[in-house]
Amino acid sequence: MADNVNVCENNDQVERPQGELRQRRDAGTTRATADNGTRGETELNGQPPTAPRAPPAHVVTDSEDDEDEELTLKYGAKHVIMLFVPVTLCMVVVVATIKSVSFYTQNDGQQLLYTPFREDTDTVGQRAINSILNASIMITVIVVMTLVLVVLYKYRCYKVIHGWLFISSLLLLFFFSFIYLGEVFKTYNVAMDYITLALIIWNFGVVGMICIHWKGPLRLQQAYLIMISALMALVFIKYLPEWTAWLILAVISVYDLLAVLCPKGPLRILVETAQERNEAIFPALIYSSTMVWLVGMADNVETKNNSSTPPQPESQAVPMTPSSPGEDDGGFTTTWVGHQEQQLGPLQSTDDTRREIQQMPSARPPADDDDEERGVKLGLGDFIFYSMLVGKASAAASGDWNTTLACFVAILIGLCLTLLLLAIFKKALPALPISITFGLVFYFATDNLVRPFMDQLAMHQFYI
């Protein structure tokens, strides 16, 4: 479970941060170059671009640069909304479950394996120490899992990683949803037989596995990712004791900040390694607001242009091999060929011309699999921790809805600010720190300060 959480933050895509602006423009014609070379001087197939035939892809102007920036910032608002909706949905599911199904707020006395110390101690000091120990054990487990994942990725043990992710999502989709459904039925006193239940859970689980790990309609995949994030958050809310949960939230946002931004941070290493290898991400760990890239799509685009058969350029003269001088030259007499060459330039294809054709953008537009923009991607771990914060707020805050609402708004505003920073810096950023900080501040402030104030105001019906 913890590994799933942690692993959620390791996600990857073909987009490359620093060289992005440049490579976007030259998409489809360049190989990914890891160096931040001079803009516009891209090496294609190992040959420098030929000056007279500078194809449009090579020309880098400042206006293109500005346009890209404008578009990124303008589309930024749309991306914010594209992320607001799933985050809101996940939180709504968690809060609705917490408020209605009492199972997730009951204290059965059970705790996770990773938090062995109990919090029902006699003194406050002992409780504080126990919760600090619990939180440190949990964070250590998460750090170790991240490092193991990074090491496995670096040494290309893809099968192990995929197997691990497969088993995690199997557990979530079948076992945890079975428990959830059972508790919902208990709450609403619905009688259900095992056969129907088995059918429901089987179908739910199998469709979920297919959607998440293979292909499926985008909305269905997004819905499944939201559901498994909500299930995970509910598990955390149930099995983590109070103070431990708040401490874990605080520490994990610090860890997220360090892991993504520090040069030697494991998540940053993961992202950079994946970029160097130009690979797609593990599909089970990331929520994407638009179509997921087909695996190896970038390779397809590039091999198209590196292929040995050049596409027929419409405005280029069809290269013809001059027939061997002989009787049967098919009407293409040397005078005709000479005349054509005069008008259209050399007709014979040489190595140079072939290379240039290969380098140019193909005359037909490459197949755009998605007409929408490439959306912004958010890791599932972020969903889980946001929902955990809001769920804990609604579970613990004396049944008060104001606290839940305040935490919800705080998290959304944190997400908005993070997306704004993303639009400015254009590299992978940690999504947890700002939102969780706002969420925690607003939780404690609303629970302790605003709640008594609003209660008093409501009692006297004094409106402000």
Add this chain to the structure above:
Amino acid sequence: MLRPPVPVTKYYRDEDTRKYNKTTKPIPGNDLTHQDPLRVIILIAGAFFWLLSLLLSSLVWFIAVKASNSDDPSLQRGLLIFGGIFSVLLQEVFRYAYYRILRKANEGLAAISEDESSTISVRQMAYVAGLGFGIMSGAFSMINILSDSLGPGTVGIFGDSQYYFITSALMTLAITLLHTFWGVVFFEGCEKSRWWVIGVVVALHLLVSCLSLLNPLYSGSLPPVYAIMVLMAVWAFFSAGGSLASVTQLCSRRKTDVNSS
């Protein structure tokens, strides 16, 4: 972890050379809807600003209560009134601060957009910001009452008024709409540098709050508040650029549409 978006490069066919060229410009006619996301963001940010003002004012009230004698009910009531009035003033301060921030952001957006004009006007921002304040204020006032109204209980069992729920609902509605209208008028006043408008808005807000102090006497609080709301609606309508002509035009156009269809 958040990964940045990458605008898609679209290919358009150049008629002169009959080749496909790359562009990152949006295909015209496709993307005119980026007003709505901006409005949602401004709404949520407005709610956030109202929340911040409430937080600070409740901090002040809390400190005052803790520092005072908690056995004296009239003192507590006095402190509550003080807290309420301070909160009203702080809300208006935060409204002004939000106005300044939105102006800056709007200028930024306009500077980088293609045609040097921003996609959202100050009037729309005013409306949405006011609505954000109103929604958050209404939600905080009403949602606990709503959740309690589901549970078992009797209204006014200790001799209080039986109309608690309905009057709370009516008052919350009035406050939400009032915040929206105040937002429109306030921003317009700031735009045109008419500072008396700000003073009037603050005074009206204080008046509405103090009217609610009369509150078990609902005939003294609700009708005046609704009267103020209607006046503010008319003022906001004219402030946002409406006029009698546009209203009559709307009615006559509807009549001609009905007649012609």
